[in-house]
Amino acid sequence: MDHRQVSSGQKTLTITVVTGTILIACIGFVGSYNAVLRLAQHNGFGWFSYVLPIGIDVGITVFLALDLLLTWMRIPLPILRQLAWVLTGATIVFNAASAWPNPLSSGMHAVVPLLFVAAIEAARHTVGRIAQIQANTLFERTRLGRWIWSPIATLRLFRRRMLWELRSYEEALEMERRRLVYRARLRATYGRLWRYRAPVDFILLLKLANLGEPLPEFRVETVPALPAPRLDLPALPGSRPEPAATVGAAGGVTISEPETEEPATQRQPQAQPETRLAVASLGSAVERYRAAFDDYTDRHGEFPDQNQLAQWLFEEHGITGRTGAMLNPDYLRLYLAGFQASWHVDQAVPVDVSQ
Incomplete structure (x- = not known):
């Protein structure tokens, strides 16, 4: 935790908790020393009964302090914590046995060591969580x-x-x-x-x-309200005015009148708007992308990549994303392989245009 983020109230609360924990530890050690000393003397430990309680309490303190230190340094050793639990459990049993067979007195002897263990576990949890946050290894819990x-x-x-x-x-x-x-x-x-x-x-x-490799970021593109699709719109540019010119010249073998050439020249600049209308009026978004892909391929003689297709949709056909900007190229990349395969299939099928 950054010390600059700790308020004065938090500092006061921390000092109070640390002081109370030290006081609980001192009271527990004094009470445990007297109880374990009497129990050891009663069981014939002799002079060793005077150092046995000190050894147990010092062992608990050393193992817990070392566990806190290693946890703070992000190199925890779980066996230290487990040994401290074993020694604490032994102290509780020894304190309770010193007042046996009175159950009330046994419970009173076991309360103070439990309070000390609870305070130390809370401190260890805090230190471990701070160390994980600093090392960016904190695993957030699911709600x-x-x-x-x-x-x-x-x-x-x-x-x-x-x-x-x-x-x-x-x-x-x-x-x-x-x-x-x-x-x-x-x-x-x-x-x-x-x-x-x-x-x-x-x-x-x-x-x-599944191995943690991030997928490309997607944006859900919304389709604006479009008119009902018509079956004759996807037709090739210039194919609809052709019968009109043929009907006018049905009585002769050759077509040499200037009126037939003038509509042909007028149809040329309108080919691109008609293609735009055909692409923009298709039903689904995928169909519009496919039509624009074919349009680009026919005009340039090569397949577009995702960036070229996105730019072609934006500039030539006015197809944008949800925000009004150009479509995400990573989103269009999903369709390129399918569009290429469909284009090859369409080119392989012969179409009879003589009828």
Whole structure:
């Protein structure tokens, strides 16, 4: 604990607790010495009966003080604490046996050592917690209400905290949120058999998350209100005005009239807005991403990466995220492999455009 954060009231309370603990220890040692001395003399220890109580009390003090010191230095030795417990238990038994068979007197002899042990355990807990905070090794406890209202999910979260070695409760919740979002998006993209259809890199990233590897941060993108999708919108640019030009020239073999060339020149600058309308009017967000991916590939002759696709969606089609900014490239990276595979499949299927 930083001394600058300790108030005057806390200092006064600490001094009071330390003084009271020392007073309890002195009273307990004096009472224990007399009781154990009489018990040792009664059992024929002779001159050794005068040093036996001192040895037990000094042993308790040394072991507890050494345990506190090592805990403060972040190198605790549990056996020291256990030895102090054994000696304290022996002192309680000896004090109680010195007043036997009177149960009330035996209980009175055992009270003071118990008070001393309780005070020392509280001090050790405080020192250990401060040492963990300073070393950033404090394992935050899961809230009791979560165990009560959602025991199964909390048990899974606790198990993953142990596996991931996450000491922060909030960090564990954030990791679990990312894992659930990642799984949901893989399932939405590749179907119920996403474990077998998804690329190995995506599955490997999810498996590494079980070892504590952080998943990319996701932002849930909201879809604005869109008009009802129409079946003729995804058609290629320029395909709808073509029949009108053909009807006008149906009576002749050649088309040499200037009116047929003028609409063709007018259709050229409108090709890009029509593509924008087709992409922005699709039903789901994944369909819009796929249409923009195909549009970029057709125009540039190569697949875009996640950054290029996000920029293309933002600049060419006006598709943004929840905050109005460009989509997160890490979010789009989940769909690239599926878009590439679908594009290859579409290119491999011959399309008859003569009819």
